Amino acid sequence: MEQALEKWQGKIYELTIGATKDEGGTRSKKVKFGGINTLPFLHFEGIVPNPPLIAVEVWDTEPTEWPDVLKNEYKDVLNNPMQWAKKCEDFGADLICLRLASTDPDTINASAADASKTIKDVLSASSLPLMIIGCGNNEKNSSIIMDVAQTAKGENCLIGMAVKENYKTFTAAAQAGGHSLIAETPIDINLEKQLNILISDLGFGSDRIVIHPTTGGIGYGFEYCYTIIERTRLAALASDKMMSQPIVTFVGQETWKIKECKADETEKPEWGSIKDRGFLWEKATASAYLQAGSDILVMNHPKAVKDIKIHIQELMKK
Amino acid sequence: MALSGLDIYKHLPKTNCKKCGCATCLAFAMALAAKKTSLDKCPDITEAAKQILDSASLPPMATITIGSGTKKIDVGGETVMFRHDKTFYHPTAIAVSISDNETNIQDKIEKIKKLNFDRVGMMVGVDLIALKNDSNNVNKFASVSKELSDKTELPLILLSDNPQAIDEALKNISNKRPLIYSANSKNYEQMSDIAKKHTVPLCICGKDVEELSDLSQKITARGVKDIVLDSGAREVSKCIQDFTKIRRLALKKNFRALGFPTIGFAESVEDASAYITKYANILVTSMDKPEELLPLVTLRLNIYTDPQKPIMMEPKLYSIGTPNENSPFMVTTNFSLTFFTVSPEVENSKIPVWLLVCDAEGMSVLTAWAADKFNAEIIDSWMKKTDIASKVKHKKIIIPGYVSVMSGKLEELTGWEVLVGPKEAAGIPKYLKTVWK
Structure with missing residues (x-):
């Protein structure tokens, strides 16, 4: 029978996050991702x-906007990033995504020193590799990233978000601290490539960048992000080295802010159980982004995490 | 394989009669290859040549209709591997399965009827009911399928590999044109005859893609035209790979035997989501809770949205609640999802608002801003068009947080004070309650 194979020329960069004792860090393990030379999970065609x-x-502070169904999952640890990180490790996270939300000038306006302390605490509480992201304020993020990167020096973290306005500071920080970098652009394939080029031009390894092309929740712009990721992946497989970076999507963040995961049964009886709706929505979003080509999913609900982990294991079977 | 102009030319009369409107037969052949004209324009084509050329000009994946009446549904007919290449046409039809051992069919039907949701002004939901012959009883299967057919307008899929059960059920309901499932290597002759006798579409189940294409050829040769494909895979990894192979062979190699829609079976939201993105044309599941189906139908809507046509709102000044001359004035773009994200949040705040929806060619705030379709000039012109100045006493505009960079320019142009709102719609209630005074 005729074969349906594509002859892809390119390959996604393989990236490692985390450093063990031998490598100057304190993590119990490293995680590797990327490296695929075909479309997601097409074992018949390439290497996954x-x-x-x-x-x-x-989070370094209680996420006030989260709906109760999600907060309840973390109710004992919401004000304790150390216990929170430990809990995530226990239920199967591959890495911790520490969100320095309290540094936001519009809320607590925590200082770089506060952020550094949180990072140290989390590093001591959990031995998983670490992703560190700031708050929604680019200026503030730029002002603390040097300290953040220094504090975690040697741990080979993934830090973000480098955007057009602050990429120089972020790149310098990542370079100095020996970290990898998330480059974020607003749903535009050209801007995405351009930012990767700008960062590489500063002497930063293009194999140490992770792309965040913007994440849209299902029903809220998902299709644009899905397509941008597919197009990025196709460009990479056609050998465009400035599009060949692994991709991260913020699945949880985009799930738990939407009405479908917040409105209770009295308001929306036709939408079914509020208890299950959110984590099911998170799973659907995660699954669809896996098929687009996302290499790291940043998630929230423990049950969604467990189910998607099993789903990924199933998808990895040849 | 798709024929080239020269391949087609070989079969034409080569008289250059011009009756087709082309100067020469070769020009006509080229136009045919480019699908710019049709073969019936040639008055002198031989029947033999017509047959060869007709089959070569068939779409690479057939469109199959299941059901009859208002709820009938078309599946397949896809032409591309990636939605950005053009668009996907026929959204994955979702079937909820019922066992013929089910004791309360009426309850089940009522439950399925509720799996229908209003999304951006469109009703989306479950399209089909799949009846499983768990009882292994021919008469029971027939009577439950009759009951379903009487009590719902949703088209049916009859699931049984027992030809007698399918035949018996179809005696009552063949006019409803259900999809029958399935023909396999053992029963395909009988199943083909049944499908032909009742003129209903037939699903083939192979043990792999190879056996499937072999069966498809045999069944097509027996005169069945409306076919749906199941490679037999049930593990998610195998399914994704088989769906991809089938779609590629059909679309890229024009491989006739696999040029039909596919069917997949999923028992979890994550598997179902994977199949909606990667190439199931029909999805069968026993999941029947609203919270399970809502994300699936929403994902389907997203994947099957035509990427070339953004869904747009009419650009104008919208009143949310009953705003007065002191109410906040906010601006956004006319991408419908932007509107449907922003407006519920404004409602949540319980504060009446003037919401100006500018014409940004249906793009979301960030995309429109990046494409220069949502800038200070455009907002200024829409403020003038809608005469907002006559409706409010204050001179304050709230703009989306993501486009704070335009503040200066907008103040300059309008003379109004620009307030930077939250980046995400979710922040609107808090913003309106705390910042707007």
Whole structure:
């Protein structure tokens, strides 16, 4: 029978996050992702060397906007990033995504020193590799990233978000601290490539960048992000080295802010159980982004994380 | 394989009669290859040549209709591997399965009827009911399928590999044109005859893609035209790979035997989501809770949205609640999802608002801003068009947080004070309650 194989020329960069004692860090393990030379999970056509990873969010302050169904999952640890990180490790996170939300000038406006302390705490509480992201304020993020990167020096973290306005500071910080970098652009394939070029031009390894092309929740712009990721992946497989970076999507963040995961049964009886709706929505979003080509999913609900982990294991079977 | 102009030319009369409207037969052949004209324009084509050329000009994946009446549904007919290449046409038809051992069919039907949701002004939901012959009883299967057919307008899929059970059921309901499932290597002759006798579409189940294409050829040779394909895979990894192979062979190699829609079976939201993105044309599941189906139908809507046509709102000044001359004035773009994300949040705040929806060619805020379709000039012109100045006493505009960079320019142009709102719609209630005074 005729074969349906594509002859792809390119390959996604393989990236490692985390450093063990031998490498100057304190992590119990490293995680590897990327490295694929075909479309997601097409084992018949190419090599899928690493399963996509799940990073679970840990906040440095209680996430006030989260709906109760999600908060309840973390109710004992919401004000304790150390215990929170430990909990994520226990239920199966591949890495921790520490969100320095309290540094936001509009809320607590925590200082770089506060952030550094949180990072040290989390590093001591959990031995998983670490992703560190700032708050929604680019200026503030730029002002603390040097300290953040220094504090975690040697741990080979993934830090973000480098955007057009602050990429120089972020790149310098990542370079100095020996970390990898998330480059974020607003749903535009050209801007995405351009930012990767700008960062590489500063002497930063293009194999140490992870793309965040913007994440849209299902029903809220998902299709644009899905297509941008597919197009990025196709460009990479056609050998465009500035599009060949692994991709991260913030699945949980985009799930738990939407009405479908917040409105209770009295408001929306036709939408079914509020208890299950959110984590099912998170799973659907995660699954669809895996098929687009996402290499790291940043997630929230423990049950969604567990189910998607099993789903990924299933997808990795040849 | 798709024929080239020269391949087609070989079969034409080569008289250059011009009756087709082309100067020469070769020009006509080229136009045919480019699908710019049709073969019936040639008055002198031989029947033999017509047959060869007709089959070569068939679409690479057939469109199959299941059901009859208002709820009938078309599946397949896809032409591309990636939605950005053109668009996907026929959204994955979702079937909820029922066992013929089910004791309360009426309850089940009522439950399925509720799996229908309003999304951006469109009703989306379950399209089909799949009846499983768990009882292994021919008469029971027939009577339950009759009951389903009487009590719902949703088209049916009859699942049984027992030809007698399918035949018996079809005696009552063949006019409803259900999909029958399935023909396999053992029963395909009988199943083909049944499908032909009742003129209903037939699903083939192979043990792999190879056996499937072999069966498809045999069944097509027996005169069955409306076919649906199941490679037999049930593990998610195998399914994704088989769906991809089938779609590629059909679309890229024009491989006739696999040029039909596919069917997949999923028992979890994550598997179902994977199949909606990667190439199931029909999805069968026993999941029947609203919270399970809502994300699936929403994902399907996203994947099957035509990427070339953004869904747009009419650009104008919208009143949310009953705003007065002191109410906040906010601006956004006319991408419908932007509107449907922003407006519920404004409602949540319980504060009446003037919401100006500018014409940004249906793009979301960030995309429109990046494409220069949502800038200070455009907002200024829409403020003038809608005469907002006559409706409010204050001179304050709230703009989306993501486009704070345009503040200066907008103040300059309008003379109004620009307030930077939250980046995400979710922040609107808090913003309106705390910042707007």
